[in-house]
Amino acid sequence: MTRLADPIPVVTGYPTGAGYPNPYPYVYGAPPPQPPPHAVPYYPYGAGAAPPRSTVFVRSLCAVMIASFLVLFVFNLVLWLVLRPNLPEITVSWAAVSGFNLTAAAQQLSADFNVSLTFHNPNDKLGIDYDEIGVAVLYDSEIISYAPIPPFYQEKGSTTAAGARLVAVSEYLSSDAAKAMDWDRSHGDGALSFIFRVFARVKFGSGAWWTRGDAMRAHCKDVRIGFGNGTVAAAGALVGPSPKNCLVLM
Structure with missing residues (x-):
């Protein structure tokens, strides 16, 4: 009695399509570069708020006073050295x-x-x-x-x-x-x-x-x-x- 061959399995469903080819194939031998990681957005430092006008005025006034004091001190020192008072x-x-x-x-x-x-x-x-x-x-x-x-x-x-x-x-x-x-x-x-x-x-x-x-x-x-x-x-x-x-x- 002749032995029958193994039955061929029955496959149901639709066959998978081959898809469309890549219109821009990668021609290099190395794998394609990966996209960069998501970077934290950069926000440049701004100039900041300008100091109040009162602060600028006080600083300018102090600078003028210091400069005036130095000029007066040097002037008196020069006069003292030139005149050089003697005690009575x-x-x-x-x-x-x-x-x-x-x-x-x-x-x-x-x-x-x-x-x-x-x-x-x-x-x-x-x-x-x-x-x-x-x-x-x-x-x-x-x-x-x-x-x-x-x-x-x-x-x-x-x-x-x-x-x-x-x-x-x-x-x-x-x-x-x-x-x-x-x-x-x-x-x-x-x-x-x-x-x-x-x-x-x-x-x-x-x-x-x-x-x-x-x-x-x-x-x-x-x-x-x-x-x-x-x-x-x-x-x-x-x-x-x-x-x-x-x-x-x-």
Whole structure:
């Protein structure tokens, strides 16, 4: 008996079409390039909002003020270097005391001092203006009395005399100062060494240019007033070389 061949399977449905050919075939051997990945869109930075007008004005004003300050500073510095102010020269030309009464045990002193001062302006280009001026008399670094002096102005190269009266009424002294004063008056030549100090606020200038007011001090040391050896005289006057030069500081 003859064996039948395997049955051919039956396929149902429509056959798949071949499709249309690519009108632009890729002719290169390598695979075609892939499309680029999706990139984040780029947004260029804008100029930003302009600063408020008030801010611009404040910045401009500050710049102008700083520039003006620098110009003024340089101008004053150049003038200072060119003119170069010199300090005044001060001397004690005369000094006297009356009504001198020292009670060493009670540490009290009463006295009436009169002092004559000489101010010289050594500058040949600048005047000097003196304000808030006064003079004090001291013994052994203790202030006995103080008196103001009227303000005044000095032309360049000029000399001015000024006087002051300094009164002490029952002024208390330290125990050491009272003992030293009593000892000095009753021994040696009977002279007492006082110190006069001059205080002032001075300005240097000429025309429209002036320095600011600076504090000036003058120390006039070893101003000796003689009363006579071993006496109880109530009056005395300047002894020794005169005038007495003062050390001027600013």
